[in-house]
Amino acid sequence: MELTLYVWKQKGPQDKGGLQQYSANAVSRDMSFLEMLDQVNEELIKEGKDPIAFDHDCREGICGMCSQVINGVPHGPQERTTVCQLHMRNFKDGDIIYIEPWKARAFPVLRDLITDRSALDRIIQAGGYVSVHTGGVPEANAVLVPRQDAETAMDAAGCIGCGACVAACPNGSAMLFTAAKVSHLALLPQGRVEAGQRVCVMTDAMLKEGFGNCSNHYECQAVCPKGIKVRFIAKLNREYIRALSADPG
Amino acid sequence: MVLDAKCPVGPLAEKWDRRTEELELISPANRRKYRVLVVGAGLAGASAAATLGELGYQVETFCFQDSPRRGHSIAAQGGINAAKDYSGDGDSIFRLFRDTIKGGDFRAREANVFRLAMLSNNIIDQCVAQGVPFARDYAGYLDNRSFGGAQVSRTFYARAQTGQQLLLGAYGALSRQIRAGTVRMFPRTEMLDLVVVEGRARGITIRDLVTGEIRSHAGDAVCLCTGGYANVYYLSTNAMGSNVTAAWRAYKKGAFFANPCFTQIHPTCVPVAGDYQSKLTLMSESLRNDGRVWVPRTKGDMRQPCDIPEQERDYFLERKYPGFGNLAPRDISSRAAKEACDEGRGVGPGGRGVYLDFAEAMKHPGREKIKERYGNLFEMYAKITAENAYEQPMRIYPAPHYTMGGLWVDYNLQSTIAGLFVLGEANFSDHGANRLGASALMQGLADGYFIISHTIADYLAVHGPGKAVSEHGEFARAKEAAENLIKKLLSVNGRKTARDFHRELGRIMxxxxxMGRSKEGLNKALTRIPALREEFWENIKVPGSGAELNQELEKAGRVSDFLEFAELLVLDALHREESCGGHFRIEHQLPDGEAKRDDENFCHVAAWECRGTGISPVLHKEPLAFDNIELATRSYK
Incomplete structure (x- = not known):
């Protein structure tokens, strides 16, 4: 296949950036999208040109590092698929493809398609964990967990923290990301103890980082490569209200 | 130099307790006087940093990814072993120990492995308390499944995302310490050198991957948790960024490298599709619980799998290893697959593949159950190959996956450089010549949560809190060396990219x-690797500058280290004139093609000491003794 690419190039956070045209030649249908970019980069380097910088690591859809908006859609056209697992058989000869970084106020561009997503880490640091020390914990089967709860917790815990939900949201909201973590822990007895405190501090941290609010567009769910459902946002809201209305004793 | 593993004396089951009682402690109020540098934030690094931070040490943690939640531990699918015996099928700590020693083909240290088996149970308790959503049965108890190389069900799992969930648990604990101010996190940084002052590891030199700044960090001890080196093969199941740089540069500063030839080729990976291939994807070994491995009986049978009748198929694992069948250990299964393909019976493009067939499992336990167990793996397979494994067999082929070798450490996880500790896959200690499934996560977390906090305290207590050393000349020298290396990489301005060289190296390796190594072949590699390295320094092209985010520069630095390290791997493989575990020397096999171990001459750890560039490394041997388990021929028949 022969393709025309328009790729976002930006030297650094201060640079204005813009789209640049490239051609991708002799692209195999069985290549992954990133392998197609590898090939373009190899040619650019040999021609003495600046290669396209992009984040990637595991290339099997689990590390959450890859992050590209392809033809306007975070992670591209295939549902429930990260960029690294998107294959070129989803495109056809002669296609024009636009490739851009995550665009959100809370994710400044570092270079080309690479953004700084450390704001997501700071939401977790605010309280996205169970406050347990190493050692001194009960035997693993001492606290039983209903199977359904464990399964639902796992549905939420599958979040890879890529930030596509933020990139897809018209408000640049990190609600789905935050909700996934809040729900995962709130559904388990081990995380229940701190659930009220957790939802409050994480929500505050999210707003402080410059993420917007949820106004029910559901774009996040549509692009989530792990299929995290917006019903967890409803759960976050319930947990939040429950925490605010708790009897202070 | 005599390598002293410093294993405690006494009965196996009491060794670790005895050691923890002997070790010096540091009182809570004094711990903040010590700074520990932790390099890497996968399972070993994140758990170590979190635990040391909780205890009150000042910790600085470094990773090359943009967040500590992305270390390659995250990609481990199948599960984590523990000797809980929840399944009631006769498991015990001793049995897990024995399986691991046997699985490692009697090339691991008994004392270390027994401690690992003991701590396995604490790990599960810890992870459950953190909120890791392990699979459960209908009564709410933890569920287990079986895994290669074991006849009991002792593997805990969270769908096929166990590594992800365990890492997120450790990342949560780490995040809590970052919040508390005990851990400072430096993502997007890469270690370029170890700073050794008066024989002790006192700091590291790093490059900030965003700004390109090179700077040093000083501390009282350094923990390397930087993973394995399977990317020396170019194509492997490792992440693109996984590298040997930190370990290799520590080796050059005096840390011995042990058993580099012990590499694991995993049997169940998606086969190579074309020259553009950048990595290989693992399909969890757990699939072999329900899938049956086969190839056509006759050479060159090009029919579709569904058109090949039952009697014309060769279920070669079941035939050769009836006791374990499709669950034979990884090294054995990989070799059997390679053999079938070498005979011309391989399937798929290029004939480098075997079938993993779920047709029978679709009848029993049924499609629903299979979907529940492996749904996301089938989905991943479909994305890569556009084939539906519910309808037709998967095609799989072995790929480099894990490296048992690593920096040599004693029982306290300390390397041959005082104050340099090595954890997880980066060390060599627990898996011998072959790692059993579901035990990498176990080792990373045992080292990080439960071992290092004891042994590092002893080291720190003995040496006392360090005075500022960052003005020492060694820091300036290490920084200058790192800067010079980068300048050199940028100045060649040749015609081939880092990836060209890496791919070429991978082909040689x-x-x-x-999977099969011969004296002749290894000697060929020993002439070709230095030639390639020479060409690298004449013809590498790295665009851009050092003072910016420059991914090609990162890549070139890592490839330059792989080009040096590869030679040591080959030397080690050449020295080990026996076959054991993942190391198969074709000159040393039994009449039936199984590995022929030589306990008389090779029952030792081979630890290599660097004597400088261009000078042959010196081999030191740590003899291995088996007092609690009979040194026997490994048989899975």
Missing amino acids: WEYAG
């Missing part, structure tokens, strides 16, 4: 130091 796969061909001559892969």
